Amino acid sequence: MASGKGRVLGLLGALVLSEARVVSAKRVGAFVHLRIHVKAAAFEPGDKIQILLPSKDVRTYTPLGWEEGEDGELYSELLIYLHSVDTPATAWACSIAEGDLLRFVGPQRSLRMPEGALVLIGDETSVAVAAAYTRARAGQVRALFVGDQQVLAPALETAGLDARVFAGPEPLAAALAEMLPAAVGITGGGALIQRVRAQMRARQMKPEKIKAYWIAGRTGID
Numbered sequence: 001m002a003s004g005k006g007r008v009l010g011l012l013g014a015l016v017l018s019e020a021r022v023v024s025a026k027r028v029g030a031f032v033h034l035r036i037h038v039k040a041a042a043f044e045p046g047d048k049i050q051i052l053l054p055s056k057d058v059r060t061y062t063p064l065g066w067e068e069g070e071d072g073e074l075y076s077e078l079l080i081y082l083h084s085v086d087t088p089a090t091a092w093a094c095s096i097a098e099g100d101l102l103r104f105v106g107p108q109r110s111l112r113m114p115e116g117a118l119v120l121i122g123d124e125t126s127v128a129v130a131a132a133y134t135r136a137r138a139g140q141v142r143a144l145f146v147g148d149q150q151v152l153a154p155a156l157e158t159a160g161l162d163a164r165v166f167a168g169p170e171p172l173a174a175a176l177a178e179m180l181p182a183a184v185g186i187t188g189g190g191a192l193i194q195r196v197r198a199q200m201r202a203r204q205m206k207p208e209k210i211k212a213y214w215i216a217g218r219t220g221i222d
Contacts, residue, residue, distance in 0.1 A: 017052060022100040023075065029154035030124070032093045034078040041066055041074060041107055045136040046129055049106035055088040060213070062110065062128040064159060065135045079131070079155055081124040083214075111211045114183050116140065119176060121196055123147050123188035124155070125213045131159035142179055144172050146192055173199035183208040190215040 020036040027033075043066045050060050064077040080093045111129055113120075118141045120130045130143035143163035145152055152165050166172040173196065176184070184200075184207040186193050193212055200207060 016105055017103045018105070020076070020102045020104065022096060022098055022102065024098055025096045025100075027094075028079075028158050030082050030084075030151050031127075031155045031158070032078075032080045032082065032096060033155075033158050034080065034096065036076050036078065036102060038066070038074050038076055041076070043076075043107045044109070044112065045132040046109075046111035046113060047107035047132075048110035049104045050108070051102055051104045053088055053092045055092070057088045059089045059092075060110075062132060063107065064128050064131045079128045079159055081127070081155075111185060111187060111209060113185050113209060117182035118142070119144065119179050119182045119184045121145070121172065121176070121184065121186045121188075121207075122213075123192050124152060125189070126187040127152070127155045127159055127161065129185075129187055130163065131161055134161060142182070144176065146172055146188075146196070169195040169199045172196065173203055173205070176200070177203055177205065180205065185209045185211070187211045188213055 018039065020038040023035040023037050025032060025034050043063065046062065048060050048062055050058050052058055061078050061080060064079060066074060066076045069075050082090050082093060113133065118133060118137065120133060120141060121144045122130065123145060124147055126145065134141045134143065143161055145163055145165045146169055147165060149165045156163050164175065186196050186207050190212045193210055197207065
């Protein structure tokens with residue numbers, strides 16, 4: 001069933017929705033990497049776009065960045081994690097092809113971090129935001145992930161991220177303590193965020209910003 005937000009956006013159409021054309025779509029392990037051609041955008045690292053799916057559901061993604069191509073046109077990239085469940089977003093992402101049209105709202109503010117050194121912590125859904133900040137702040141950002149190294153590796157390579165991957169929050173927090181002082185941002189699944197925060201509190205550390213991208217059993221939370 002379509003979401004309420006999706007039905008509203010579908011009715012408002014061009015009044016609120018921007019459009020982008022898919023230039024390339026490539027499966028990268030458990031991810032889909034898209035390069036898209038957009039008409040215009042005012043973007044800051046960590047901003048989100050909300051895409052209206054053909055099912056009239058809405059899903060939120062973080063662009064890896066925006067750049068001007070050799071033709072003078074504006075382009076961006078998306079890196080979509082395919083959750084291992086049958087969802088409208090997974091079905092849509094697996095079917096995307098070159099030439100498809102994306103309709104979206106944004107870019108909008110999502111995760112804004114202070115200037116200076118950053119440590120960004122997350123899971124598979126956090127690769128894009130880490131890439132966005134890394135590209136915008138060369139040499140100032142370190143990315144730490146909790147997950148499976150083999151699952152994350154193709155996406156990290158595609159995004160150009162030199163990141164560390166940990167099996168759980170405990171060893172991650174121990175490594176984090178050696179990287180401070182820096183502003184710490186945590187994104188990804190709600191359960192992971194809670195576990196990382198608990199480990200940080202035990203070491204008297206506090207994150208600067210937190211943003212849950214998904215929660216088990218719930219859809220379209222952002």
